[in-house]
């Protein structure tokens with residue numbers, strides 16, 4: 001059961017720049033609170049619009065206990081609905097992905113139009129008004145091909161995010177892509193540990209040999225840990241991107257989001273084992289394969305890489321206090337031909353290995369946090385993005401829990 005006072009007291013114990021108090025990672029009640037305060041409130045990355053290209057294409061996901069279906073209606077508009085029948089609540093679409101001309105509940109076959117309206121409810125009496133029983137909608141926004149979903153009645157404003165990231169991502173023309181591969185990994189760790197793990201590369205040198213063949217582990221152009229060669233690499237690449245009109249300087253996303261273009265190691269072009277291209281057909285109208293990668297993160301559940309030749313989306317959804325689903329999708333140009341322009345194994349093997357390594361790290365992290373000896377520990381300077389994330393998270397939880405009630409003193 002959610003105890004708002006308990007959450008408020010744990011928040012009061014939190015030290016900025018330190019990992020969170022134990023309960024935030026372990027308690028099932030805290031998982032419920034996270035779902036309410038974060039996942040049922042905020043904008044969540046759901047999928048790319050190219051996954052539901054044609055009318056009737058749909059994709060399902062679960063946000064906490066809420067089954068949701070996202071689909072393209074007959075007019076080509078992206079819509080989201082609670083995937084719960086208005087008769088007696090059965091989940092309607094059971095598959096993760098599919099195409100349907102109408103949504104038919106498997107229980108008693110109520111039939112819904114793609115705009116959510118109830119079309120047919122057999123055997124219901126003559127005075128039954130179908131217009132009262134359409135599917136409950138949820139908010140969706142499509143930004144540079146990315147579908148964001150919000151279950152809140154009044155969603156937070158996304159305009160700053162949209163304005164900041166569009167100049168970075170639009171040149172990659174995500175609306176002209178297709179999914180080359182997707183996978184879902186169930187991780188044995190709290191969702192916040194998955195995000196914390198992703199927000200730093202302090203762990204990369206000892207754990208990610210495949211990733212470091214291409215990725216530069218510094219997070220900022222003026223990273224104080226960056227050696228002279230890194231500064232020189234940045235100067236050369238950014239001069240080239242300036243000439244191409246491609247933005248690179250970090251966007252001002254505060255704690256809410258981050259967007260930056262950073263180079264790969266000298267000579268590397270893509271996330272492949274040898275740093276060579278992953279797809280010979282470049283995205284959009286690009287002719288230069290050496291565009292580094294736009295790294296975009298949005299709290300609470302999404303990070304992405306936009307390269308010259310492919311796009312990778314990562315979507316995090318919590319399943320319980322100690323289990324989290326991570327879905328990864330690799331997109332290539334819609335006209336790229338498998339076996340000719342790209343090889344799925346070559347395209348995906350670096351991040352499949354990296355995801356597995358990160359999953360192991362997060363589960364080991366979760367196990368250690370269970371210790372009676374666990375105390376929040378200090379973030380290193382290179383873990384500054386964890387401070388951003390935990391500050392963002394704490395603010396969401398404070399808004400949910402309110403101020404801690406004064407501890408009651410027993411009357412004498």
Ligand code: FES
Pocket residue numbers: 085086087088089090105106107108109110
């Ligand atoms: S619950 Fe859907 S038709 Fe009965």
Ligand SMILES: [Fe+2]
Pocket residue numbers: 197198203204208354357358
């Ligand atoms: Fe990692």
